[in-house]
Amino acid sequence: MKRRSFLLGSTSGLAVVANADHVFARALAQTPLPGLPGGADRCLVLINLAGGNDGLNCVVPHGNDRYYQLRPALAIDRNDVLAIDANVGLNPGMQSVKALYDKGMVGIVQGVGYPDPDHSHFRSTEIWQTAAPDRYEHTGWLGRYFDQAAPGRENLFKGVAVSKVLPEVLVSDRTDIPAVPGLGEYVMMADRNVAARGAFSREATDSHLPFASPYLAHVMEIEANAQRSSEELPRLVAGYKTQASYPATGLGRSLALAAQIVGSNLGTKVIYVEHGSFDTHVSQKMTQNTLLMQFSNAIGAFYDDLGAHGNERRVLTLTFSEFGRRIEENGSHGTDHGEASPLFLIGGGVKGGLYGTLPDLSATNMGNVRYTTDFRSVYATVLERWLGRSSAALLRGSFTQLPVLS
Amino acid sequence: MCAEGDCGGNAENYAAMTAQQTPVDVGGIARPAGRLDLSTALQPHVGRLGERSAAHLLRRAGFGGTPDQVRRYAAMTARDAVASLLTVPPVSSFTPPQELEDVGRPVSMATDPLQRSMLGQEMTTRREKARAGKDAILALQLWWLNRMLTTPAPLQEKMTLYFHGHFTSRATPMYPWITYNQNALFRRYALGNLRDLTLEVSKDAAMLLYLNGAQNVAAHPNENYARELMELFTLGVDNYSEEDVRESARAWTGWRVDRRTDTVTFDAAQHDSGVKTFLGRTGNFTGDDIIGIIFAQPQCAKCFAASLLNLFVYNDPEPRLVDDVATLLRQHEFELTPILGTILASNLFYSPRAYRALVKSPVEFVVGTYAALGVQAIDPLALTALTQMGQRLFFPPNVAGWPGAKNWLTSGTMIARQNFLTRLLNSQTLADSSWLQGLPVASSAAARGLEQTILQGDAAPEALFELEGYLSGTGTAALAPLSVENYDQRVRGAAYLAMSTPAYQLN
Numbered sequence: 001m002k003r004r005s006f007l008l009g010s011t012s013g014l015a016v017v018a019n020a021d022h023v024f025a026r027a028l029a030q031t032p033l034p035g036l037p038g039g040a041d042r043c044l045v046l047i048n049l050a051g052g053n054d055g056l057n058c059v060v061p062h063g064n065d066r067y068y069q070l071r072p073a074l075a076i077d078r079n080d081v082l083a084i085d086a087n088v089g090l091n092p093g094m095q096s097v098k099a100l101y102d103k104g105m106v107g108i109v110q111g112v113g114y115p116d117p118d119h120s121h122f123r124s125t126e127i128w129q130t131a132a133p134d135r136y137e138h139t140g141w142l143g144r145y146f147d148q149a150a151p152g153r154e155n156l157f158k159g160v161a162v163s164k165v166l167p168e169v170l171v172s173d174r175t176d177i178p179a180v181p182g183l184g185e186y187v188m189m190a191d192r193n194v195a196a197r198g199a200f201s202r203e204a205t206d207s208h209l210p211f212a213s214p215y216l217a218h219v220m221e222i223e224a225n226a227q228r229s230s231e232e233l234p235r236l237v238a239g240y241k242t243q244a245s246y247p248a249t250g251l252g253r254s255l256a257l258a259a260q261i262v263g264s265n266l267g268t269k270v271i272y273v274e275h276g277s278f279d280t281h282v283s284q285k286m287t288q289n290t291l292l293m294q295f296s297n298a299i300g301a302f303y304d305d306l307g308a309h310g311n312e313r314r315v316l317t318l319t320f321s322e323f324g325r326r327i328e329e330n331g332s333h334g335t336d337h338g339e340a341s342p343l344f345l346i347g348g349g350v351k352g353g354l355y356g357t358l359p360d361l362s363a364t365n366m367g368n369v370r371y372t373t374d375f376r377s378v379y380a381t382v383l384e385r386w387l388g389r390s391s392a393a394l395l396r397g398s399f400t401q402l403p404v405l406s
Numbered sequence: 407m408c409a410e411g412d413c414g415g416n417a418e419n420y421a422a423m424t425a426q427q428t429p430v431d432v433g434g435i436a437r438p439a440g441r442l443d444l445s446t447a448l449q450p451h452v453g454r455l456g457e458r459s460a461a462h463l464l465r466r467a468g469f470g471g472t473p474d475q476v477r478r479y480a481a482m483t484a485r486d487a488v489a490s491l492l493t494v495p496p497v498s499s500f501t502p503p504q505e506l507e508d509v510g511r512p513v514s515m516a517t518d519p520l521q522r523s524m525l526g527q528e529m530t531t532r533r534e535k536a537r538a539g540k541d542a543i544l545a546l547q548l549w550w551l552n553r554m555l556t557t558p559a560p561l562q563e564k565m566t567l568y569f570h571g572h573f574t575s576r577a578t579p580m581y582p583w584i585t586y587n588q589n590a591l592f593r594r595y596a597l598g599n600l601r602d603l604t605l606e607v608s609k610d611a612a613m614l615l616y617l618n619g620a621q622n623v624a625a626h627p628n629e630n631y632a633r634e635l636m637e638l639f640t641l642g643v644d645n646y647s648e649e650d651v652r653e654s655a656r657a658w659t660g661w662r663v664d665r666r667t668d669t670v671t672f673d674a675a676q677h678d679s680g681v682k683t684f685l686g687r688t689g690n691f692t693g694d695d696i697i698g699i700i701f702a703q704p705q706c707a708k709c710f711a712a713s714l715l716n717l718f719v720y721n722d723p724e725p726r727l728v729d730d731v732a733t734l735l736r737q738h739e740f741e742l743t744p745i746l747g748t749i750l751a752s753n754l755f756y757s758p759r760a761y762r763a764l765v766k767s768p769v770e771f772v773v774g775t776y777a778a779l780g781v782q783a784i785d786p787l788a789l790t791a792l793t794q795m796g797q798r799l800f801f802p803p804n805v806a807g808w809p810g811a812k813n814w815l816t817s818g819t820m821i822a823r824q825n826f827l828t829r830l831l832n833s834q835t836l837a838d839s840s841w842l843q844g845l846p847v848a849s850s851a852a853a854r855g856l857e858q859t860i861l862q863g864d865a866a867p868e869a870l871f872e873l874e875g876y877l878s879g880t881g882t883a884a885l886a887p888l889s890v891e892n893y894d895q896r897v898r899g900a901a902y903l904a905m906s907t908p909a910y911q912l913n
Contacts, residue, residue, distance in 0.1 A: 122576065126804055136638075138809040156817070165794065166818050168803070179818035189825040209866050209909065213762040214436035214721070218812055219908045226820035 042349075043262050043269060044386060045255075045302075045317045046142070046169065049295070050276035052121065055324035055341030055369065056359065057288055058094075059108055063087040066361045067327075074285055074329045084108075087358055093293030096300025097344070104352035105303070105312075106344060107404040109378060111356045113340030113371025117323065121279070121337070124322035129169035131376055131395050141379055142270050143172030144394045145387060149269075156229040157236075157266040162254040162273045170272060176222060178229050182253065183237070188230050237264040243308030244301040249294045251275040255302040263309045269387065278321060281334040299346060313348030316386050316405070320375070326367050340371035343378065349386070351406045374399055381405060435811040437722035438759040444726055447754035448734075451484040458862045459756050460487065465913050466718050466764075467491050467750055468560025470774030473841055473859050484751040491750065492743055494559040497594045502586050505545030509538045512583050512668035532580075539579035544789060546586060547799045551784045554773045561746070565596035567769060568717055570799070571807035573607045573639055575616040577800035584668050585800050588612040600710055600740040601701045604640065608693055611663045611670050617805065620663045622655060624678035629655040634805050636700065645705045646685060653682040657691040701740065707732035710740070718749050720763040721811055727754075762864065762912040765814050768795035770913055771823060775830065775905065778860055780841045787829055794822035815911070827905050831898045842897045849878035849888050852897065856904050864909035873900055 057074065061067045062081040081089035082098040088110075090098050100106050114133040118124045127133045131141035139147065146159055159177040161170050166179040180186040209216070240260045246252035254273040261268050275295055280287050299317065306312040324341025340359070357372040380391040380399040392398045455463065460479035464471030468491070471479065479487050554563045569592035577585040588610050595603035607613050608631070614620040622628040632655035636646045660677030663670055682691045685699050700706055711731035715723035731745065738744045749755060766774065772788050772795075792798060796819050802808055830836065837843065841859070845852040853874035857865050865873070877900050879885035888896055904910070 123804070136804055136806045138803075138806065138813065161818075165796065166816055171813065173812070176816050179816070186821070188821055189828045209864065211762045211864055211909065212439065212758065213912050214438045215763075215765050215812065215912060216908055218436075218815065219765070219911045222815040222817060222820050223906075223908065223911075226817040226824070229817050230821060 041265070041314050042386060043271060043315050044142075044382060045258055045271045045273065045315055047251075047295075047317060047319045048125075048167065048272070048274040048276070049278055049291075049319055049321040050125070050274050051279035051321070052124075052323045052325055052337055053278040053291075053321035053341060054280060054284065054288055054335050054338075055110075055321075056327065057284070058091050058292060059110060059342040060089050060091060061087060061359060061361070062089050064361055070328045070361065072329070073333050074335065084354065088354070091289060091292045093289045094296040097296040097346070099300065100303060100346060101352060105348060105350055106346050106352050107350045107355055107402075108342055108344055108353075109355040109373055109402065109404065110342045111340045111359055111369060111372035112343050112375050112378060113323070113369075113373075114375055115371075117339040117368070117371070119323065119337040119339075121322055126168055128320050128322055128375060129167060131379055138171060139173055140167070140169035140171050141383075141394060142272075143168075143170050143175070143177070145270075145383065145389060146170075146175040146177065147172045148394060149387070149389055155267050156225055157233065157261065157268050159270040160258075160261055160268055160272070162257055162271060167272055167274070170270070176225050178225075178233075180233065180257070182257065183234050186230050186233060188227065236266055237261060240264050242305055244305035246301040246305075247294060247297045249298060251294055251298040252301065255298050256305070259302055259305040259309075259311070262306065262311055262315055280325070281330065281336060282332040284329075284334040303346070315347050316349055316382065317344070317346040318378070318382060319344045324369055327361055327369060328367055339365065339368040341369065343375075345378075345382075345404050349405055351404055353404075355402050355404055373402070377402055435716075435721035437724070438720050438763045440759045442724050442727060442754075442759075444724075444730065447727060447757075448730060448748055448752045450751045451753050451756045454481060454483055455487055455756075456480050457858070458864075459484075461862045462756070462761060463487055463491075463750065464560070465766075465770065465774065466564075466755075467746075468564055469554045469770055470777045472777050472780050474780075475777075476859075476862075484756065488747055488751040491559070491561045492597060492747055494562040494597055497590055500553075500590070500593070503542075503545040503549040505538075506542045506582055506586055509535075509542045509582055512666070536579045539582045542582035543577050543579060543585060543800060544786075546582065546589070547789055547792075548784065548786060550589065550799060551769070551773060551788055554769070555776050555784055556782070562593060562596040565742070565746075566592040569595070569603070569607075571802060571810075572713065573604075573613065574802045574805050574807045575610075575612040576802065577612075578615065581611075581615070581665065581668060584611040584615070584663075587668070589800075595742075597743045597746065598741075600735075600742060601697060604635075604701070605694060605697045608635065608658070608697065609661055609670055611668055614661055614663050614670060619658060619661050622659050622661070623673075623676040624656070624659045625676075627652070627655040627659060627678070631655070632658055632696075635696075638806055640700050640706050640709055641703060642705065642709050645703070649683075650685055653684045653691075654696050656680070656682050657684065657696045658693045661693070704732070704736075707735040707740070711735055714745065714749065718746075719755060719760050762909060764913040765811050766911055766913045767808070767810060767814060768792050768797035768819070768823075769799070771795070771911070772826065775827065778905075779830070779836060779901070781830075781835055783835075785833075785835055787826070787833070791822060791826035791829070795819045795826070823911070824906065827902055831902050836898070837894070842901055843894065845897055847888060847890060847893055850874050852877050852888070853900065856897070856900050860901065860904040861907060861909055865904065865907055869907060873903055876900055876903060 056067060057076055060076045060081045062076070062078050062083065063086050068075045076091060080092040082092060082094060083089035084101065097106060114127060116133065118127060129140045130137040142159065156178065158175070159170055161167055161177060161179040162181065163179050164181045166177060170177040178186065237260045240263045242256055242260065246256045251273065258271045258273060261271060276291065278288060278291055303312055306315055320343055321341055323338055325335035325338040327338070330336055359369045376395045376397065376399040379395055381401040381404060383389045383391040383394060384401060385405040457476055457480040461471060461476045464475060464479060554560065557563050566589065570589070575588055591606060591610055613631070617631040617634055618628045619631040622631065629651050633651045635654065636651070637643055656678040660673050661670060662673050679690065681688060684691060684696060685703065687699055689695065708728055712723060712728045715728065715731060731749070734745055734748060754760060769792065772792055773784065776784050796814065797808060845855050853870060857870050857873060877888055877896055879887045886892055
């Protein structure tokens with residue numbers, strides 16, 4: 001095959017060269033991919049509320065006097081709570097989420113955690129992301145989903161992490177998920193010679209190299225993916241018109257990109273975003289209220305945007321946080337690392353309402369909320385009923401599903 | 407992946423093998439194709455190394471050589487080269503970075519009473535202390551990377567990094583000195599005795615905090631360390647029972663960390679001095695006894711043998727090869743120097759099967775790039791780059807260390823690798839110290855020089871041709887011919903291209 005290099009432009013001495021029969025041409029023919037089992041157009045958006053979101057001031061047990069006794073400084077006033085029923089209500093910052101709840105689009109699972117809870121941010125985050133409380137896994141639960149569901153690597157955007165570094169939840173053995181902090185940041189900085197690089201490595205890889213390596217094919221594939229995906233992503237999502245005014249926050253920007261990716265029909269099954277930090281050891285009230293308001297406002301705009309494009313039934317949003325916080329407030333108007341906490345499932349496919357068990361603030365485990373729903377039950381529900389996969393192998397065990405998805 | 411001996415491939419026919427390679431799912435690690443000849447594998451390699459093997463040795467036993475080092479080692483035999491690498495300076499010759507001193511040494515280490523009183527005044531709040539500790543850890547990362555780059559004994563740093571990934575602990579900003587002390591411990595044992603190191607690391611402050619040994623007391627045993635000691639550090643899963651974990655945990659009770667002084671103490675009152683039954687033996691065991699019993703298990707030598715072969719030779723080594731190295735380890739009573747000497751001078755090490763058979767770790771990629779370019783010091787841009795590439799020193803992802811191999815490479819980490827190259831090659835740092843500026847202002851000679859120094863002949867002929875075309879400006883109408891004026895930018899771009907080949911990602 002004769003390969004012709006031609007010049008695209010040159011500014012300060014590093015030339016741009018591309019190949020006429022470059023891999024980009026093939027990429028176009030391959031995206032988007034046919035859908036995966038579970039519905040071609042469904043997407044899971046996973047939000048990591050990082051740092052340990054205090055569940056009791058998020059889904060407030062305003063009917064429980066003991067909550068007010070144990071938190072004289074921090075408790076949310078009964079009059080401020082966005083009441084769901086006589087027992088619980090939402091943090092006053094969460095008006096948009098409450099509005100979605102009232103439309104039946106929000107499921108709240110209370111008391112979610114795992115046995116022998118670990119109080120380290122790091123380890124507990126890892127446990128939530130790998131779904132492995134009792135052993136070390138180097139793959140995430142959604143990474144394993146991709147390993148099993150989509151070992152073919154054709155679609156570069158089957159999963160997208162809106163983050164600087166790939167989170168453990170999307171680490172897999174057989175697929176390659178891009179971590180895209182933002183469209184402007186997911187670029188090969190080698191602006192002027194990136195195409196030259198592509199041409200160059202293709203020249204090198206197509207020919208007979210003077211060595212063999214068991215990893216050569218892998219390196220070539222990842223190099224091609226990195227180049228292709230960073231080139232293609234801005235172009236593929238360029239036609240999308242955002243139809244909501246997102247708050248000017250990190251999470252607002254992340255969810256705007258998520259809606260754009262969903263609306264651009266790239267065959268994306270999972271999008272990861274993060275928000276925080278919820279590690280409120282001191283002066284919790286203002287910090288957490290602000291973070292929850294940012295969360296709620298961004299979610300509101302996200303579902304407005306999705307709704308305007310007819311996509312709200314296509315997207316299930318699931319939140320998680322590495323742990324809840326201690327029931328009793330500490331001496332510096334904050335709370336320390338705790339255990340179980342509530343999580344949210346949001347979307348047009350959700351059967352709205354309260355799930356799990358109201359936290360029992362008396363029967364406590366060293367001052368913590370005991371878990372009453374294993375987090376893998378939630379994962380099993382999402383895998384089976386949203387992503388359409390058998391969950392037992394992916395979670396290394398069978399877990400009871402919740403009736404939260406219609 | 408085919409089983410050992412089933413391939414029937416001609417190990418010399420690399421071109422054909424490469425052409426046949428298609429993406430296959432192999433999980434995290436992969437063994438090279440071709441046949442292992444065990445009768446000669448561990449025999450010493452004969453003859454002078456030449457530049458290609460010298461560069462290979464310096465990449466594996468260190469972090470990649472400078473052009474001068476590669477030339478110097480190329481003239482040596484494997485035996486002499488390895489003897490040189492096995493000569494290491496005493497650890498007492500190291501001084502920690504100033505930022506760490508700024509945090510204040512733990513009281514027990516501070517001899518100056520003035521400094522002691524200043525400590526109390528300056529580090530008043532927890533928040534201040536954590537901030538200073540964070541700076542200290544960043545400085546420690548940079549300090550270590552610079553050691554890797556400039557040390558006369560790269561194998562010492564390579565083994566220190568290996569131990570960091572093997573006996574993992576994670577840094578805590580509140581206690582930066584314990585991270586430094588653990589790093590020094592690993593360096594002290596870089597070519598020492600594996601059993602002695604395992605014993606010492608079991609009583610190391612960073613380890614006692616990270617795996618909860620400090621909370622392990624007779625009344626409430628904490629099994630975390632006892633389990634990982636066997637599962638990850640010495641034996642591997644399925645080589646012990648849950649009962650062994652519980653009994654080992656009892657033997658390790660009583661070790662505490664004084665967080666004020668960062669010192670480790672043994673509290674006899676918290677130690678369970680009762681009789682334990684561990685791996686089939688019964689006695690009044692302490693932690694020291696536990697280490698002795700573990701290292702008497704044949705599986706322990708196999709575990710370390712496989713780990714060292716994965717580090718230095720290739721991934722997923724054949725069980726027969728592991729057995730041979732394990733036998734050597736036991737013969738030498740777990741002394742590393744003779745084992746590393748054997749491996750690094752062996753026929754197997756210089757065989758085509760081992761060549762470029764590993765994926766460069768981010769640290770190898772970053773430090774190796776500074777070395778290859780002849781830059782004298784690593785700047786902070788390397789720290790950001792390493793985080794984006796997935797290898798923050800002192801912050802391994804979990805107690806199992808960095809999974810490595812295939813897991814190093816994703817679209818995101820590959821972009822981080824390429825962007826690091828771009829930043830470095832466009833930085834002023836380079837202009838001051840790199841050999842790039844000394845290349846001939848003649849495109850074919852410059853292309854050959856670049857290729858030889860960066861890739862040691864591992865570029866395809868077509869790539870060399872492209873590189874020359876890029877340098878000369880031929881075939882690309884808007885590129886002016888190479889001249890004194892555009893020379894600097896052009897050779898930087900050409901170095902970028904050479905480092906963007908697949909070979910450069912492989913170790």
